[in-house]
Amino acid sequence: MPTLGVFADDLCRSLDIKYSDQDKEIKQKSEKEFNSLCFAYGLELDEVTCEYEMVEKEKGVEAAEKARKEAAEKGKDTMRTIWKVDIPANRYDLLCLEGLTRSLQCYRGQMEPVQYTLKRPQKPLQCFVKKEVAQVRPYFVMAVLRNIKFTQASYESFIDLQDKLHQNIGRRRELVSMGTHDLDKLEGPFTYEALPAKDINFIPLKDPHDVAKDGTESYDAKTLLTGYQAHPQLRAYVPLIYEKERYPVIYDSNRTVCSMPPIINSWHSRITLDTRNVLLDVTGLDYTKCNIVLDQLCAMFSCHCDTPFEVEQVEMIIENDYPSGVPFIKPGSKKFYPTMEEKTFEASVPEMKDWLELQHLSTPEVQKCLTKMMLPSEASADGDKLQVRVPCTRPDIMHEVDLIEDLAISYGYNNLKARVPEVIAEIKDQKIGRLTDMLRYEFAGAGYSEGLTFVLCSRDDCFKWMRREASAAVLKSQPPVHSYEPKLPAVVLRNAKTKEYNTVRTSLIPGLLKMLNYNRKNPLPLRLFEVADVAVQDLREETGSRNQRRAAAIMCNRTSSFEDIHGLLDHIMYKLKVRSKVEVKEMEARNAALPAGTKAKRWKGKVYELVHADEPEFLPGMCGHILVDGLRIGVAGVLRPDVLDPPAEYVGEGENRARVTAPWSVKSPCSVVELNIEPFLKSLKE
Structure with a gap:
């Protein structure tokens, strides 16, 4: 959250608040008044300081004294009070004194919304x-x-x-x-x-x-x-x-x-x-x-x-x-x-009042509240609809609910009725959330650092740069819900603002590669992981798609390290109470060698195995599918060099010919594992 530092006397002068640095009582009173104004508007007065104190905190008393003398020679005073205000990250119009005072003046009824x-x-x-x-x-x-x-x-x-x-x-x-x-x-x-x-x-x-x-x-x-x-x-x-x-x-x-x-x-x-x-x-x-x-x-x-x-x-x-x-x-x-375009939103007055339980407000009163937030409006003949004009300075308003939020701020949060929701429910974590947290601790304990990557990416990130191709045939075959199917088509945004974020990710691996790219200056080995959702198309779902919770980890070192990622997989499976097929066979062999009448130990839980596979993003002979009770739930292997550092491609012809590059370029060998964790939910204890 950005912080805006403004001189208290300048701000109070603009807001018609009496202020004096010399009078302690007036200073405290004005500070209290401004703090209350910030709270009502949804801001926070974070700190009261001055330039001298800031320099002293960063560089010491000697530097602060030197800065004070240099400022005095230029006619400045480093002891002037500065108010630091926390500004919401999406309110760019409040990041300067001009914008902050303009918004607060309008909120207090001291000025009308600006017309550019x-x-x-x-x-x-x-x-x-x-x-x-x-x-x-x-x-x-x-x-x-x-x-x-x-x-x-x-x-x-x-x-x-x-x-x-x-x-x-x-x-x-x-x-x-x-x-x-x-x-x-x-x-x-x-x-x-x-x-x-x-x-x-x-x-x-x-x-x-x-x-x-x-x-x-x-x-x-x-x-x-x-x-x-x-x-x-x-x-x-x-x-x-x-x-x-x-x-x-x-x-x-x-x-x-x-x-x-x-x-x-x-x-x-x-x-x-x-x-x-x-x-x-x-x-x-x-x-x-x-x-x-x-x-x-x-x-x-x-x-x-x-x-x-x-x-x-x-x-x-x-x-x-x-x-x-x-x-x-x-x-x-x-x-x-500039265009400085003014957007227009249609808002339902009854719906806005219902959301906030403000049925007693008339349409003109709702309009007055919105005007205080620099949102002028025109009402329909019956007063049920408002055409709200949103200025170019408010790109944070993207939906009617944003107007409802501003109505609540203008009316006053403290004036809204506090009511406990009439919902009876037992409060506890969802099982998928508990399992996710458990796995995060295990990955971290194994020496891997967690990353949180964007859910949206480009379609090329999911397929072209990974050397994969989406398959409509796989979609029509309706594979098991918990199976790992990298060829399932992705969910694509219809009106994407940028082509870099037009697709919901189908795999966590591209995000891990981007993280590696941003951290390539750090010393090797690099170990990263993420446990999060991907989205794939599914004809059985009402929406035509579904989420799937996956875990993925990548290790980047000077040499290929499949044995390390294999060891990580064994560790995670052991914690999930899943035993490898090799271990189960060894157990059965020991049982067969026991004397007659001796009670044998038999494994009744899930069994997994890593079987040879040939996936396009992995080196031949260095890739395996992860099977749990015969169901493919993931993949592990060493990534190909042209996946880690894809060569540039050229599109178009003649003068329109353009060079296209991947969003990552990793020069060192990497091994990776990705698996669906949803099959293990049933075995998770309540």
Whole structure:
């Protein structure tokens, strides 16, 4: 959960709360009032501190005193009270002082919901998107904030919001990164390109060696990134593009570099307190998130423009030879950004009131509550339906239930009736949950580290990169419910936002390989496991699909280690009170050798065996099916090198030819085991 630190006096001034750092009684009273306001709105005042205390906690008293003296020379006070507020991860509109005060002012009835204006000049700024960026960072949007006036506080808030968006929705700049430029220092139209590192040369905003701090030293892209590998702030982002054949770069019409996303902006286009026209650029791997970030930046800081809440659009032109396989992008298309689209949801007033037991509220009162949450609405003639307008700053609202949640916040959680549900039930864990937890402890005890991977993946992750093929014939044959069938077709999302997450996983192995890929810098051996659900199609089910709880483990070492994974399988089976067929046969042989009349020990439980198999993702002769009482419940073996490190493939022809790579690349041998654990539920004691 991100935390927003704001100066208490600035915040109280915006919210019309009396505050004084010098008067202890007033300070405590205002803190209590703001804490109550946060609680009512669903936020939490996490900490009351100041810059001096933060530096003292991190670096000691001497560093804090030094920082205080340096700040005093600049007219700043490190003893100013800072309130740190915990912000929900999906409320990007609350990550800066402007957004937080705007929302709380509206909640308190001090202002009306904001209406944003999009300005499209007769000769708009243009940006041409080249085809080469499709394989590096395909999505790019821009906007302009004209006649903006920065103060020191608003300037710092502007920079801080970008950093929080980078870390939060941008996933440390991997999915989304943004740049801001002084438009008066640049000249359109702009181009977004991807070039070899040697062809990119510019003066960066931050010198990689901290030698030239006045913007006089230029570097080529490779030298720049190599230097940033030791930079305390930027080194985390270098791997995002370091190994790419081409680097993304933004040029103006004079071939002046504006930015090399997602790493650094240029010194030439840097913004300062005197900047009057700001050019915003957002690049990324996720089209939806790029638009969300651009909308948030424009919405939050357009209030500082001469015409408040007015944003100038930029025309983005996709070149005709841009690859046709990139979602949301049509070659040769033209579109203006930002869109700042306002969504409309239809909500049932009776249903909203029933959910919260607020039948006494009238439709206008419900509308008033929603307006407090910056959600204006229009009622139908009979008052039973509302057309709720959701601003671009609220991407967290995706369904009517989100409106019900905001209605509850606006009405006040403390004002809702507390009622014990009229349900009589014995509280205990489900058996599948108990079995899952037991197995997790056993895997961990065997030296394996647990991972939690995404349930959604791409279809290629399940089949193409694993050298598998889905089989409709296997689906029609209706195999036993508990059998392990890797060829069963996957459950596919109809309207997936991205092709990387369009399929429900059919195996845990691709997720483990992705985990290995992210941890390949760690020393070998690497031992990972996961116990979770997969989904497969099943014609016998009403929904046409079912979940299956599986356990999987992978070991990566310098040499193939099938004996280690086999030993792990024996250990897990022993804990599940399942004996191997070899052990049972040895027991029977000992019984046969006993003298007549001696009571023999006989195994009456489940029996498993590992039989030779030939699966496409495993090396020939190093794969086996796991059979329990004759039913195939899993597989174990050593993965093929072209599964661990799949070679790149090319799709399309001519200029539309594109290079496609797997989401993992593991260079060391790996052995893996995956099995369905549901057959063991019946033997689990209550």
